[in-house]
Amino acid sequence: MGYQTTTAKMNAIFADLSKEYVIYAPKRYVGDGTFVHIDTIRYGEITDLSEIEFAEKSNYSFKEVLLPISETLFYFTENEMKEADAPKKGAIVFLRSCDLHGLKRMDAIYLENGAVDTYYKRLRDNTKFILMGCENSFENCFCVSMGTQQSDDYDAYLKVAGETVLVDSHWDVLDAALAGATQTPVIPDSVTANDTVVTIPETVPQTLFDSPFWEDYGNRCIACGRCNFVCPTCTCFTMQDIFYTDNGKAGERRRVWASCHVDGYTDMAGGHAFRNDKGQRMRFKVMHKVNDYKRRFGTHMCIGCGRCDDVCPEYISFANCINKLDALVNDTAKEEN
Amino acid sequence: MLDLNTKKIKKNAYRVTKVRGETASRVRVPGGLLTAELLPLIQNIAETYGNGKIHLTTRQGFEIPGIKYTDIDAVNALLQPIIEKLNINQEIPGKGYTSAGTRNISACIGSNVCPFATYNTTNFAKKMEQEIFPNDLHFKVSFTGCANDCIKTRMHDFGIIGMTEPQYEKERCMGCQACVKACKKKSVDALSVENYRIVRNTEKCVGCGECVINCPTRAWTRSPETYYRLVIMGRTGKRNPRLAEDFLVWATEDAIIKIIKNTYGFVTNYIDREAPGGKEHIGYIIDRTGFSEFKKWALDGVELDSRTIVKGPIYWGGIHYD
Amino acid sequence: MALTELNTSKSENPYIPFLSEITDVIKHTKIEYTFRMTYHGDVKPGQFFEVSLPKFGEAPISVSGIGDGTVDLTIRKVGKVTDEIFENYVGDTLFLRGPYGNGFDIANYKDKEILLVAGGTGLSPVKGIVDYFSAHPDDCKGFTLLVGFKSPKDMLFKKDFEIWKKNINIIMTVDYPDEHYDGNCGLVTQYIPELMIKGLTDAVGIVVGPPIMMKCTISDLLAKGFKEENLWISQERKMCCGIGKCGHCKIDDTYICLDGPVFNYTKGKFLKD
Ligand code: HEM
Ligand code: HEM
Ligand code: SF4
Ligand code: SF4
Ligand code: SF4
Ligand code: SF4
Ligand code: SF4
Ligand code: FES
Numbered sequence: 001m002g003y004q005t006t007t008a009k010m011n012a013i014f015a016d017l018s019k020e021y022v023i024y025a026p027k028r029y030v031g032d033g034t035f036v037h038i039d040t041i042r043y044g045e046i047t048d049l050s051e052i053e054f055a056e057k058s059n060y061s062f063k064e065v066l067l068p069i070s071e072t073l074f075y076f077t078e079n080e081m082k083e084a085d086a087p088k089k090g091a092i093v094f095l096r097s098c099d100l101h102g103l104k105r106m107d108a109i110y111l112e113n114g115a116v117d118t119y120y121k122r123l124r125d126n127t128k129f130i131l132m133g134c135e136n137s138f139e140n141c142f143c144v145s146m147g148t149q150q151s152d153d154y155d156a157y158l159k160v161a162g163e164t165v166l167v168d169s170h171w172d173v174l175d176a177a178l179a180g181a182t183q184t185p186v187i188p189d190s191v192t193a194n195d196t197v198v199t200i201p202e203t204v205p206q207t208l209f210d211s212p213f214w215e216d217y218g219n220r221c222i223a224c225g226r227c228n229f230v231c232p233t234c235t236c237f238t239m240q241d242i243f244y245t246d247n248g249k250a251g252e253r254r255r256v257w258a259s260c261h262v263d264g265y266t267d268m269a270g271g272h273a274f275r276n277d278k279g280q281r282m283r284f285k286v287m288h289k290v291n292d293y294k295r296r297f298g299t300h301m302c303i304g305c306g307r308c309d310d311v312c313p314e315y316i317s318f319a320n321c322i323n324k325l326d327a328l329v330n331d332t333a334k335e336e337n
Numbered sequence: 338m339l340d341l342n343t344k345k346i347k348k349n350a351y352r353v354t355k356v357r358g359e360t361a362s363r364v365r366v367p368g369g370l371l372t373a374e375l376l377p378l379i380q381n382i383a384e385t386y387g388n389g390k391i392h393l394t395t396r397q398g399f400e401i402p403g404i405k406y407t408d409i410d411a412v413n414a415l416l417q418p419i420i421e422k423l424n425i426n427q428e429i430p431g432k433g434y435t436s437a438g439t440r441n442i443s444a445c446i447g448s449n450v451c452p453f454a455t456y457n458t459t460n461f462a463k464k465m466e467q468e469i470f471p472n473d474l475h476f477k478v479s480f481t482g483c484a485n486d487c488i489k490t491r492m493h494d495f496g497i498i499g500m501t502e503p504q505y506e507k508e509r510c511m512g513c514q515a516c517v518k519a520c521k522k523k524s525v526d527a528l529s530v531e532n533y534r535i536v537r538n539t540e541k542c543v544g545c546g547e548c549v550i551n552c553p554t555r556a557w558t559r560s561p562e563t564y565y566r567l568v569i570m571g572r573t574g575k576r577n578p579r580l581a582e583d584f585l586v587w588a589t590e591d592a593i594i595k596i597i598k599n600t601y602g603f604v605t606n607y608i609d610r611e612a613p614g615g616k617e618h619i620g621y622i623i624d625r626t627g628f629s630e631f632k633k634w635a636l637d638g639v640e641l642d643s644r645t646i647v648k649g650p651i652y653w654g655g656i657h658y659d
Numbered sequence: 660m661a662l663t664e665l666n667t668s669k670s671e672n673p674y675i676p677f678l679s680e681i682t683d684v685i686k687h688t689k690i691e692y693t694f695r696m697t698y699h700g701d702v703k704p705g706q707f708f709e710v711s712l713p714k715f716g717e718a719p720i721s722v723s724g725i726g727d728g729t730v731d732l733t734i735r736k737v738g739k740v741t742d743e744i745f746e747n748y749v750g751d752t753l754f755l756r757g758p759y760g761n762g763f764d765i766a767n768y769k770d771k772e773i774l775l776v777a778g779g780t781g782l783s784p785v786k787g788i789v790d791y792f793s794a795h796p797d798d799c800k801g802f803t804l805l806v807g808f809k810s811p812k813d814m815l816f817k818k819d820f821e822i823w824k825k826n827i828n829i830i831m832t833v834d835y836p837d838e839h840y841d842g843n844c845g846l847v848t849q850y851i852p853e854l855m856i857k858g859l860t861d862a863v864g865i866v867v868g869p870p871i872m873m874k875c876t877i878s879d880l881l882a883k884g885f886k887e888e889n890l891w892i893s894q895e896r897k898m899c900c901g902i903g904k905c906g907h908c909k910i911d912d913t914y915i916c917l918d919g920p921v922f923n924y925t926k927g928k929f930l931k932d
Contacts, residue, residue: 031561032555032558032559034452034550035452035550036454036455036501036546037448042555069508069554070507070508070511073675110904113904113914113917114914115673115904117673117902117904118673118674119674224515224553235906236906238511238899238905241715241716242532242533243532247713256510256512256533257511258905265897267897268895268896274896274932280932292912295911
């Protein structure tokens with residue numbers, strides 16, 4: 001159901017909802033960027049709509065709400081394990097259409113691939129998703145190429161225009177709260193084109209894995225992992241055991257984000273690393289994003305948010321890499337014919 | 338038949354050059370950053386009154402050589418819009434630079450461009466300009482964005498090196514150690530790992546911000562306040578060239594401004610009037626009076642932040658030719 | 660405290676380990692011990708458990724033997740990882756998760772002529788297969804174990820070899836012999852040409868060991884006439900969660916922890932890190 005209401009009314013509704021939900025949205029953290037006087041836009045708790053950064057794309061995605069950067073799994077003593085408590089409140093998350101598609105990519109890994117992930121599920125089940133529209137494409141976005149520019153799989157859509165708030169609700173609790181508001185059809189803003197257009201090769205022959213194509217990336221990538229950390233669909237983690245005592249019998253086990261670009265990702269206990277070359281790491285990431293994942297789960301993993309291109313300190317463009325790879329695949333096919 | 342008061346000319350930022358009859362005009366650019374619109378004005382002076390050449394000085398100014406002493410008034414008129422645009426304190430409008438003792442305040446490019454910078458060096462340089470100019474005493478002050486010290490503050494009487502106090506949000510940390518490696522390889526190895534979390538050795542940390550720059554998840558961010566290391570009494574010259582030593586670490590902007598202004602009082606009080614040209618350099622004055630006397634004057638009425646560390650007594654090294 | 664009162668059963672939460680008692684410790688070398696752990700449930704050779712090691716964390720350890728209510732975990736002390744476990748002895752406990760992975764399916768090898776080539780600790784994941792056919796020699800048309808160790812000091816499962824040699828053909832070799840050693844020397848691949856395999860087109864080869872050893876052995880077996888579909892390998896990879904979440908073990912669209920570590924070579928040959 002679509003509604004028109006005011007920011008004051010909406011803030012009051014959120015104040016009420018905040019008794020049961022923590023509200024997360026992209027926020028501007030002034031001066032917290034990589035360099036001095038540069039802001040960072042990332043997810044944080046909000047209490048008022050005015051705190052939400054609607055005008056710009058967030059540097060980091062919403063994924064840290066469902067997959068915290070560092071999450072305690074359980075506490076252990078010599079003979080016992082105690083599962084870490086879930087947050088007492090649920091969560092409401094503001095996010096854009098591409099990210100909402102990203103949620104499905106996370107679901108595939110955490111709810112389907114092998115066992116169900118207890119920690120993800122308990123957060124996921126208590127989270128409501130509020131869509132933020134995109135009036136214009138941002139730099140580096142290629143959602144249209146990935147088919148993620150629209151989504152109706154939301155609990156609500158919300159748009160702020162001055163003092164007016166437009167809401168499309170799929171959530172009974174919100175419908176009830178907005179009962180008195182003017183009803184009106186509300187269609188989410190979405191883009192129809194991006195400056196960046198990406199063509200994905202349907203299959204990449206394995207013979208191209210060793211192509212000199214990747215060497216360029218090997219020379220450029222510094223293995224910082226930023227492209228993975230900002231990505232809403234990268235789901236990798238590593239576990240860490242923390243010991244409170246010298247005898248090593250009591251402590252906690254955490255999981256923290258991991259990146260296939262960063263050193264150590266494939267290292268075995270004895271020290272052997274299966275993918276040391278940074279160009280091969282790029283190949284591995286790219287293939288995961290647009291090819292391997294699809295073979296297993298039916299959709300591409302990448303949702304085209306362009307954050308990896310936004311963040312890479314070495315100006316490596318993932319989008320351009322796919323396009324160049326597509327050209328390489330086509331050229332190789334022609335040569336073989 | 339030139340009849341000149343060279344003292345007045347020098348004070349007006351013109352040089353008594355080796356070429357008889359010719360002077361050179363020095364155009365100071367506080368903080369070294371100017372709008373491009375001023376360049377044609379400088380070009381015009383060089384082409385109309387100079388020999389068509391411009392020298393870029395070490396202290397971030399333009400030296401326009403080949404000017405006839407007789408054209409000084411005309412040049413001053415052309416300098417006026419430049420002086421105004423650069424917002425330079427001027428006692429008598431239209432008379433050019435009315436004082437040339439305290440040298441141009443120079444600054445590295447800082448946060449305007451440089452990824453390592455911890456603050457806007459130009460802005461602080463301009464602020465300092467407002468506080469200490471015009472002045473006849475020979476002071477060299479410079480600002481640098483970070484501990485790399487590209488402007489070489491350690492060769493100045495007062496060098497201001499930016500510092501940030503890294504803020505650590507442990508819940509955003511993955512223990513990837515990008516910060517630890519950066520600090521070890523590019524800075525002072527002040528970070529270590531304990532239970533997959535990072536511990537900063539606050540004694541060792543120089544506030545360069547390498548950890549902040551290299552953290553991929555914003556676990557490290559900069560403190561809202563900028564801090565500074567104030568290094569003092571570096572110099573070049575014939576007798577005892579030497580690098581400046583730390584005076585304050587984790588100092589604030591206000592403290593630094595007040596200390597430098599206090600030092601003008603100290604120099605005025607102790608300067609050797611018999612020195613050649615009545616000029617004695619601060620460093621040599623402190624060598625005479627002793628560090629503790631300087632410190633008493635410098636810190637008079639200065640409010641120090643709880644974080645600020647005051648060093649001393651300071652012993653300078655350098656090469657002694659005297 | 661009796662174990663039954665403790666956390667010995669599996670939790671709903673796949674990350675929470677259960678307690679298992681160490682019932683026996685077999686020392687093979689200075690750095691390789693087999694820990695016999697209580698475990699009641701189905702398990703296959705080639706599967707692995709995530710073992711929590713005090714002061715370190717978890718490590719994936721292959722099942723190197725299956726008993727009645729027990730599993731054997733052969734642990735090699737590599738780096739800091741598994742040092743601490745060596746302080747644990749009989750009666751002590753360890754936390755386990757698993758078993759994970761597909762494991763070897765004995766049915767795939769029954770009634771066939773079997774060549775098993777193992778390098779060093781690569782013998783652990785396939786030891787259950789050797790145990791089985793050594794106990795049931797009539798279930799196959801012949802069993803040859805070709806195994807290489809770095810030196811005589813690195814030999815594993817010495818007592819088991821005594822039992823196995825009664826029923827199966829064993830060729831053991833070491834890379835670096837010492838003065839007391841009078842057996843075969845050199846790499847396992849040196850012994851492949853002289854192997855007498857009766858029906859090469861039907862014989863199965865199982866190859867497990869360090870990456871280079873596997874690569875060379877497989878190319879030699881193919882050259883000898885083994886068919887790709889009759890070759891089986893187990894891929895050792897960095898593992899963390901064991902349940903298809905953490906991503907570390909992934910190669911193309913394959914999760915080694917879920918779809919492996921055992922692969923038929925027709926699939927395994929395409930796995931490129
Ligand atoms: C009559 C006395 C002096 C005059 C007229 C004088 C003048 C100048 C001038 C015009 C400059 C160039 C400024 C610019 O680049 O914009 C300069 C630079 C410099 N002067 Fe002097 N100076 C005097 C005394 C001294 C003394 C006593 C010292 C050292 C003890 C000194 C050390 C320097 C140094 C090192 C520079 C290079 C700029 C820097 O990086 O600091 N000067 N001086
Ligand atoms: C990331 C590392 C560095 C970068 C990006 C860098 C960049 C620069 C740049 C752009 C300049 C020109 C400045 C100008 O024209 O005013 C310069 C000059 C200079 N740099 Fe570096 N630099 C680096 C490291 C270093 C190091 C480690 C040292 C010495 C230990 C050094 C010593 C110098 C010197 C002596 C100059 C000449 C300054 C002058 O002309 O007065 N640089 N550097
Ligand atoms: S790979 Fe890049 S564009 Fe694709 S979802 Fe991840 S961050 Fe966005
Ligand atoms: S791209 Fe790399 S970090 Fe991202 S999910 Fe895939 S393997 Fe993990
Ligand atoms: S952000 Fe760029 S440099 Fe960093 S790991 Fe990714 S591709 Fe490499
Ligand atoms: S001193 Fe620091 S801030 Fe200034 S230019 Fe050099 S590196 Fe950049
Ligand atoms: S770089 Fe950031 S995430 Fe990595 S260890 Fe340092 S603080 Fe933690
Ligand atoms: S070990 Fe974590 S996904 Fe396979």
